[in-house]
Amino acid sequence: MSLLEIIGGIFILVGSVFLFLGGLGIFRMPDVYNRLQAGTKATTLGAMSVILGVGISQAATDWTWILKTLVIVIFIAYSNPISSHALARAMYKRKKFPLVKSKAENMDAYREIIETEKEEVKS
Amino acid sequence: MxxxxxxxxxxxxxxxxxxxxxxxxxxxxxxxxxxxxxxxxxxxxxxxxxxxxxxxxxxxILYPKSLFYIFVFIIVFTIELVKSNLDVARRVLTPSLPINPGIVKFKTKLKSNFSRMVLANAITLTPGTLSIDLIDDTFYVHWIDVQTTDPEQVHKEIAEKFEKILLKIF
Known part of the structure; x- marks a missing residue:
């Protein structure tokens, strides 16, 4: 085994640990928004790390793998947050309101937008 | 268009x-x-x-100054991404599940659509926050551990370190 393969293996190991933690987060969190929080962060870094690890370990035979995996990593960093944002927004528009634990005021600032939108449709 | x-x-x-x-x-x-x-x-x-x-x-965006700040942005962003993953790991592995979720809002100073989108993406990947919607110049952000609901404080807490760099790029 060459040094590059060992470094790539470490990247893949770290990535898979984070992917596992993301899965655990989706299982343990109470509502959809908190699940998205855990899911998005862990899958972004996890997938990026696994893909970079593959690129680095293959670079021992063909160095162009690093460039190609870098393009994929940039694409993931760019598209993953957008998809989770779209999911969260769609959930709110379907009136699945987030869980709020504390009794402090104005913990759900987005609700007023949804309420006014509903009234506009009615009138 | x-x-x-x-x-x-x-x-x-x-x-x-x-x-x-x-x-x-x-x-x-x-x-x-x-x-x-x-x-x-x-x-x-x-x-x-x-x-x-x-x-x-x-x-x-191709001026040396902008390229330098893009480089700075990538470094800051990577550090925040790793920090947010450690944060998620800590919350998930703690048996009592320490969360205090809620939705907060703040106003951004950025003007162009593209820079706002970059800021929204960066917010989603920083510790404990998830951008839900952007109406005109107001961000609505789901925060897993709400410390303050005052828009100014929220802006300082969540967005400022990215916005400072983005204002210099765009």
Whole structure:
């Protein structure tokens, strides 16, 4: 085994640990928004790390793998947050309101937008 | 689509052409003259066809100062991404599940659509926050551990370190 393969293996190991933690987060969190929080962060870094690890370990035979995996990593960093944002927004528009634990005021600032939108449709 | 003057359209076209060419070189990973010529032709064609849709940035983004701040942004962003993953790991592995969720709002100072989108993406990947919607210049952010609901404080807490850099790039 060459040094590059060992470094790539470490990247893949770290990535898979984070992917596992993301899965655990989706299982343990109470509502959809908190699940998205855990899911998005862990899958972004996890997938990026696994893909970079593959690129680095293959670079021992063909160095162009690093460039190609870098393009994929940039694409993931760019598209993953957008998809989770779209999911969260769609959930709110379907009136699945987030869980709020504390009794402090104005913990759900987005609700007023949804309420006014509903009234506009009615009138 | 926006109505732009010829010169600003031209500068957007050149930036798009440059980025498509960089993408071509990353994919083909060769510097043979034939490959580069084909890439120049193909990316110029795509840039001409899509310049009205992908109006991300003008030539200002290729100045050395902007490139330097893009580099700084990538470093800060990577550190925040790792920090947010450790944060998620800590919350998930604690048996009592320490969360205090809620939705907060704040106003951004950024002007262009593209920079706002970059800020929204960065917020989603920083510790404990998830951007839900952007109406005019107000961000609505789901925060897993709400410390304050005052928009100014929220802005300082969540967005300021990215916004400072983004204001210098765009």
């Amino acid at each position: 926006e109505n732009l003057s010829f010169s600003s359209k031209m500068s957007r076209f050149l930036v798009l052409w440059f980025f498509l060419m960089v993408l071509w070189v990353l994919f083909t990973a060769s510097f043979a003259a034939q490959e580069l010529l084909a890439g120049l032709g193909v990316s110029a064609l795509i840039a001409v066809l899509s310049v009205n849709v992908f109006t991300c940035c003008s030539l200002k």
